[in-house]
Structure formats: structure tokens, C-alpha cells
Amino acid sequence: MKLPLSGVCLMLLVAIMCVSSAGCNVVRITLNTPLTPNDVAFVVPGQTTLADVIAKLGTPDSITESNTGVVATYRFLDMKYSRINFGWLLKPFSPVDTDLIISRTGFGTDALELLCDSNWVVTHQSFLRRLSDQRFNPNPF
């Protein structure tokens, strides 16, 4: 396949016209490694110690005191943002910058909380929210 120079020039011209800005943005922000119930399936309340959990998951992000012992919290975030600018389609034809943008952000914040007794044995464990696997979805409506 051979492209004539005029074809390449046209292609480059169209591409350069389009370079002004992108029509879509896909952004993902991950804070720490998101945990799932499978990751903490090894925790047996009344038996597993905080040291066992730390050996597998690393240190918690915070340790606070409660009336019955200690609360260890693992925080994580899996934020997904997507945006489409339909106005971008008019850029080659319109003398003004037109924008018609739809976007949506899913803040996938969650935390695993472990309640330990005074001997550092885990007595309860739970996720703050139960997040399902979110998708990139720019539709805000």
C-alpha cells in the first residue's frame, strides 16, 4: 500500500486541526491497593491477631482507641472519572470554541475496619462501604 504525498498532507492537516484538544478524558486515581472480601477471608474473629493481619496486608493507615480496644483502619480509593466533549466535533467547522461536556466521577472510597481487643486479637471486621466494581460511565443522567 502506498500513500501519495497529497494524501499524507491531508491526513496531517486533519490531524493538526484535531490536535487542539482531546474530546474524551479517562482518569483513574488509585490510593493504596483496593481490598476485597477475599483479601481478608483469612481473618477469623477471636483468633487472628492484628500482627497476623499486618503480616499479610501491611500496616493500617490509622490506629485509634475505642472503649473495647483498638480500631485499625485500612483506607483505599479507586476513583474513576470519564468525560466527553461533544463540542469537539464542531471544532473544525465552528469559529468559536463550543463545548458540550458530559462527565461523571465515581469516588470509590472505602475502608476496612478491624476492631481488636486489648490483646490485639481481632474481634470484628467490616468494610465501611461495599463497593461493587464500578465502570467508567460518563453519563451523568
Next chain:
Amino acid sequence: MLFFKPLTGIIVLALVMIQGCAFSRGTLGEDIRSESVAAIKKATTTKAEVLDLLGAPDRLLQVNGRDVFQYYRYDAKVGSLLLILVNFSRVSIKSDDLFVILNRDGIVEDVILSKRTDGLNFRFWPFGE
């Protein structure tokens, strides 16, 4: 007349399609040096020695009647792939956390360290894991 071979055409097209890429990095806090942490010995090192080795803690907690010094550091790496039609960005943030648990006499009872930032890479692709 000048003609392009298909491979050249693909390379030119790829170069034109990729507007650019970006690498950014942000850190919060000082690096937790492993040598300093290794110098802390359980049942031997005192509170004053911990402060001398690591400085003042980022957070001071009281848990189970013990003082807990928490030191942390955050590292964020951002990779962006800028194409003509679509931009992909991925921000990865991880933290190093160190907890030094001191008993009522001010002697180190336990040291817990996680260095998650060691395996932190620049990523561009926002989909999948």
C-alpha cells in the same frame, strides 16, 4: 512524487496521533529510612532515642495505654497518555507507614513498618487492575 511505505505511514500516523505523554510525581513527608528503623530494638530503645533517630512523629496516638508514634510518607505517580481524541491518565498513590509502640516506661514494645511505595510504578492505562 514521494511515496511512503506502509510501515513509515504507520509510524507517522502514530506520531501524529500521540500528542504527548506526561509524567508527574508528588511526595508528602520524608522517606522513612530502613537503617533508622533497623536501629530501633524492641525492649531496649527508649522514646528519646526514637525521636533522635526519626524525629518527631507525624501523629502521636494513645492506644491500649501505650504511646504510639506514627510516621508516614505518601508517594503519587501520574502517567498521562495524550492522544488526539482521548486522553488517558492514571494516578497511583501509595503510602509508607511506620508505627512505633512504646510501653508505659517509654521503651519500644513493637515496631511495625510497611513500605508500599517501593513497588509504585508509573501507569497510563486506566482500565483493568
